[in-house]
Amino acid sequence: MVTSNPNLGNEQTSLFSDSAPVSIEQQINALRDEIRHHDYQYYVLDAPSVPDSEYDRLFRELQALETHHPDLITSDSPTQRVGGAALKAFDSVTHNTPMLSLNNAFEESELAAFDKRIRDSLGIEEVNYAVEPKFDGLALTLRYEDGVFVQGATRGDGYSGENVTHNLRTIRAIPQKLMTDKPPKLLEVRGEVLILKRDFEKLNRDQESRGEKLFANPRNAAAGSLRQLDPKITASRPLTFFAYGLGAAEGVPVLTTHSSAMDYLESLRLPVCAERLTVKGLQGLLSYYQAIGNKRNALPFDIDGVVYKVNAFNQQNELGFVSRAPRWAIAHKFPAQEALTVVQAIEVQVGRTGAITPVARLTPVFVGGVTVTNATLHNQDEIDRKDVRVGDTVSVRRAGDVIPEVVSVVLEKRPAASIKFNLLASINYACPVCGSHVVRQEDESVARCTGGLFCPAQRKQAILHFASRRAVDIEGLGEKLVDQLVDAGLVHSLADIYSLDLSTLSSLDRMAEKSAQNIIDALNHSKKTTLARFIYGLGIRNVGEATAKDLARYYGNINAVLDADIDSLQQVPDIGPIVAESIEQFFAESHNREVIAKLIAAGIHWQDSAGTSSTSGALAGKTFVLTGTLPTLSRDQAKEMLEAAGAKVSGSVSKKTDYVVAGAEAGSKLTKAEELGVIIIDESALLELLS
Structure with a gap:
């Protein structure tokens, strides 16, 4: 393994684990071989053997040596892969052995x-x-x-x-x-x-x-x-x-x-x-054909x-050979995965996260081994880009088991009376499932239903998110159980989970009385939570854990959050107009307010605090980044301790970062911190700051 810190001015620098003197050319060749090996591991075998930071160090070391010794640069060096002036045109190359096609x-x-x-x-x-x-x-x-x-x-x-x-x-x-x-x-x-x-x-x-x-x-x-x-x-x-x-x-x-x-x-x-x-x-x-087709x-x-x-x-x-193809080879092609058909109608579907997706209803056509009757149109931008209209003849592609998509329109076959399709106007700006308002934010291509806590299409996703560990943490309420509860008609909205009793749960498949009791205990335990966890659990678009904590610290109680308008929300640290609009739209939906009221009536509670800004605490105003594995603290524990002290924990290093807390096997974040001159501390130094 090549070591770092070469003396660029000394032709006899020792670069290897033994102390034998080697020339600069030997050092460069050793680095090139090392980098080629790692390229093979990463790009061919998809099994990298060193972290990115170590690869980058080797590459920078080679660049430095070649910069000081340009006479040793060769065309096959890893540093010569990228760059060079743009060409005016490609030259023609005659193949020594023809590259023939296959029948x-x-x-x-x-x-x-x-x-x-x-x-x-x-x-x-x-x-x-x-x-x-x-x-x-x-x-x-x-x-x-x-x-x-x-x-x-x-x-x-x-x-x-x-x-x-x-x-x-x-x-x-x-x-x-x-x-x-x-x-x-x-x-x-x-x-x-x-x-x-x-x-x-x-x-x-x-x-x-x-x-x-x-x-x-x-x-x-x-x-x-x-x-x-x-x-x-x-x-x-x-x-x-x-x-x-x-x-x-x-x-x-x-x-x-x-x-x-x-x-x-x-x-x-x-x-x-x-x-x-x-x-x-x-x-x-x-x-073989069948086996490859299956996989x-x-x-x-x-x-x-x-x-x-x-x-x-x-x-x-x-x-x-015969003509321009070998007699000894043949290509066995899979069934065509594109075909022409006609758009009979454009309808909309509501996804688990409230996304409104337009779907083309098609004249049945055989594509890729199956008969296709529907194809996704993705969103309004895609409809506009391809200009898909009812009555159009379109090319449809099927890729694997996912829903087919419309690739393009055959304009020559378009009916004279066709009109452009407007997604929001077609549903009158209301969710076709629950009737809640549908909005599309400026920074998104997807329109969404705002009735996240109420909409039947989003019911399962809303429950799973609310029950997740970082929200109110209902242990045992996983995807299979939620599927059973919703599919059996036992849970119609998020608040209904707190109405479940032992006999109802015990009657479900693969649910013994002890398991049912564990769920009841977990539901009761989850009723005592924090305002930040509750807000995060509501699943508001663009509101993650950090924003939920900012809202809880700033407003102190749920009613103040419910009544906040866009101007007020933008006074909360780190909340801009897009996030503020998401929050206001969510709480403006009466269905969501009704579910929140039912959750509180079911016993969900927390300790309110006076409305304060997030500027209190021993580390108020400081930004930390965590990287690597700490000796005793988990990342979640360290994050909670820092936020309790008023600090902000970010996922990326920038010039605004005050401290990087580095543990074992720290990666690219540590490298960037070193480049930017950010203060780097370990767990013991972190605990000293917190104390």
């Missing part, structure tokens, strides 16, 4: 015909096949010379593609240098650039938060990101890579099968798909089918 099979009969042709041509009874998922990304080739990545290109027309080397250097899953003692003289790696599902979701969330256009799907996002003329834009996108084959090669071990070639690539620490197998005959192909939705990446290849290279050579 497709959609029906079992087509696959059977393929297998028969292979067997007849080879004169054998059963064929060994290499099988693997068919990635839904962008095909490309990587060229390594003496183990160093020198060029990358897109597939293009199969014979020549675009030189995207600069952009590929930004993808950390692609090694700049092959980790082997015997690098091949030449190695062309064929593979696919794509974006993982989880990264695509985050990418679109980030796009939405910046008010920018959302990407339609991971494949389009990956292709567009790779073909950016500015490598810095590519570097900002979460691209990854999987290898699936070889092109030209010199100086590699003897490889007789496709499967052995993939194992060889894996040994070089190139990312390859773990779901690859070898199977025998037609039945093996069909079994398709659980895979971290999108696939649109599977690929079958004759495994033995000598048999591939014997079979040869």
Whole structure:
């Protein structure tokens, strides 16, 4: 392991655990190997072996050495992945070995015909096949010379593609240098650039938060990101890579099968798909197709089918090619996941959190193996962006088991009398389930029902939140029990949980008398709480634990909170206009006030205090951040002690942070505190401050 604090001016600095003198070049190479190893662990294996702070330290150390010794910088250094000037255009690259496309099979009969042709041509009874998922990304080739990545290109027309080397250097899953003692003289790696599902979701969330256009799907996002003329834009996108084959090669071990070639690539620490197998005959192909289809939705990446290849290279050579496709391989595609249909109506649904979601009722259409009759339209912004109207012919996509969505409108088929759809106007600004007022805040794309404590659609979520540990803490009142109570019609609103008796609970499935008594005891125990916990338990939009405590400290009693207007609420420390509007809208709903009154009538109580600002206490006005594991205090305990002393506990470090309390295995928050010069203390120092 490389150690820190190199003497940049000394060519014989000791950088290793032993004291043997090493040169600056050796130090740099050791750091590069260490960083490459951690890149492989993180970006390929998804199993990081060091915390981010340690990786960042190594990277900064390498940057510092290269800055002082620019003559030692090489193109394969980890520091050279990001940056560079934007290109005016991509050069063309001719592939040494053509990147041919595959013929497709959609029906079992087509696959059977393929297998028969292979067997007849080879004169054998059963064929060994290499099988693997068919990635839904962008095909490309990587060229390594003496183990160093020198060029990358897109597939293009199969014979020549675009030189995207600069952009590929930004993808950390692609090694700049092959980790082997015997690098091949030449190695062309064929593979696919794509974006993982989880990264695509985050990418679109980030796009939405910046008010920018959302990407339609991971494949389009990956292709567009790779073909950016500015490598810095590519570097900002979460691209990854999987290898699936070889092109030209010199100086590699003897490889007789496709499967052995993939194992060889894996040994070089190139990312390859773990779901690859070898199977025998037609039945093996069909079994693999079914198995991958069953786990398709659980895979971290999108696939649109599977690929079958004759495994033995000598048999591939014997079979040869037809037109622009190999005779020895075929893609078995999954059923289409997009289809055209007509929007018959647009209705709305109310979610567990009060979100009002428009849903398109469709003329039934077969998509992705099922008949689809509904598709989500997400929110008003999405309706406006796609301009979806009743009567439109639309393209519908089904992704996994989630509700299908409308992708786009076929404008050429739009009826002349169609009109734009307005979500709030269509429901007259009232919740279709409970009649409470529906609002949409300026900073949100989703409209919401304000009857959180009363609305039947939100009933289960309201109870679970109210009963949670940080709210009134009703031990044992979990999701399964709440489902039973609501589904059986025993609980109609939040206050009804305190009307439950022993006989009612005992009659439920899997609920013995002792368990029922424990619930009754927990309900009674929860009646004595605090005003802050009670306010938090109400589930007011944008009101978390900290804001609930601020409200309790400032107003001192529930009636003052109920009667507060927006101007008054903004006098509470850390409450701005958006949060103030959420609070006022919640308490302006008569249904919510009725439930609060019933909860108090049922015996919920706390100790009122005189209305005060949050400026009292030994640590009033100070902001703390907790990071790592403290020796004796849990994070919740430390947070409660600090807040009781008037301090504010924040989740992130900034220039406004007064103290960072660091325990074992503190991460990036500690690093940022050091960079900003924030005071860092341990648990013992914290206890001294509190005392």
